Amino acid sequence: MITTHHVEAFRRDGYVILDRLIDDQTVDRIKAAMARVYEGNYTADRRPPAIRKAVAPFGSAKSVQWVLNARVLDHELWQLSISRELGECAARLLVSPCVSIVEDQLLAKPPNDGLPVNVHQDYSYWPFSRSNHLISCWIALCDVTSDMGPLLCIKGSHKWGPAKRPSELILGREDNWLEGISEVKPDEQALAWGSAELKAGGCVFFHALTFHGSRANQSNRWRTAMSLHWASEECKADLAETRHHNYPYFFARLKDGGRLVNKYMPQVYPIYAEH
Numbered sequence: 001m002i003t004t005h006h007v008e009a010f011r012r013d014g015y016v017i018l019d020r021l022i023d024d025q026t027v028d029r030i031k032a033a034m035a036r037v038y039e040g041n042y043t044a045d046r047r048p049p050a051i052r053k054a055v056a057p058f059g060s061a062k063s064v065q066w067v068l069n070a071r072v073l074d075h076e077l078w079q080l081s082i083s084r085e086l087g088e089c090a091a092r093l094l095v096s097p098c099v100s101i102v103e104d105q106l107l108a109k110p111p112n113d114g115l116p117v118n119v120h121q122d123y124s125y126w127p128f129s130r131s132n133h134l135i136s137c138w139i140a141l142c143d144v145t146s147d148m149g150p151l152l153c154i155k156g157s158h159k160w161g162p163a164k165r166p167s168e169l170i171l172g173r174e175d176n177w178l179e180g181i182s183e184v185k186p187d188e189q190a191l192a193w194g195s196a197e198l199k200a201g202g203c204v205f206f207h208a209l210t211f212h213g214s215r216a217n218q219s220n221r222w223r224t225a226m227s228l229h230w231a232s233e234e235c236k237a238d239l240a241e242t243r244h245h246n247y248p249y250f251f252a253r254l255k256d257g258g259r260l261v262n263k264y265m266p267q268v269y270p271i272y273a274e275h
């Protein structure tokens with residue numbers, strides 16, 4: 001699925017858009033799983049028994065309603081997250097011999113002019129990795145048009161270096177939407193944007209340092225998406241940084257300086273233990 005053309009575009013621009021990543025049946029299954037999770041119905045709860053509580057989405061009625069790491073709650077979401085085929089796409093773009101899945105996100109953006117998602121780099125939320133050699137994939141679960149607040153990536157911004165988190169993320173404001181780039185954007189550089197206006201099942205792969213965000217959804221339809229995030233072989237754990245994470249149990253049995261691979265973050269490509 002990933003060609004040398006995609007690899008070159010990813011290296012140059014920091015993102016690559018694919019019209020089709022998953023088929024219609026998979027889109028329908030993931031949408032149904034997403035609805036279950038938002039209703040509090042978990043088909044395969046992999047969390048430690050002591051913390052199996054209802055998960056409230058982050059955000060507000062106006063913001064994107066955001067659930068992190070729902071793959072550990074639902075069988076379908078787990079199956080998509082551990083897909084060898086998708087992991088291979090991630091590994092090819094990162095030019096890494098292997099990848100593990102380290103995060104996923106469900107993203108339901110309300111209609112009728114809610115809040116934007118402020119521009120940020122995903123790596124600023126992953127201090128637990130000593131390397132920024134990670135990749136994200138934002139998958140459209142509905143047809144996304146320009147008025148729906150599609151994901152927007154700044155071309156070439158993965159070369160600007162790491163920046164701090166913006167002061168706000170999902171409760172963003174239009175007047176400080178670009179605040180996050182001010183620290184690292186080269187002075188005279190004009191911004192060029194890639195926009196994820198896609199049919200359901202299309203996606204954008206982007207580097208962990210690529211600045212991205214989205215404007216308000218001005219349409220009268222929900223904009224739904226799921227994102228997956230993989231770490232390359234060179235990503236080693238910084239355990240001191242895992243203690244402040246919302247989900248410390250995710251880092252169970254990792255070694256400081258060891259790979260980001262455990263039962264919640266399995267290596268998905270290549271799969272060594274196929275029987």
Ligand SMILES: O=C(O)CCC(=O)C(=O)O
Pocket residue numbers: 064105107117122136138150151212213214225227
């Ligand atoms: O869905 C959005 O608008 C933002 C998603 C995002 O920031 C991500 O997937 O990393």
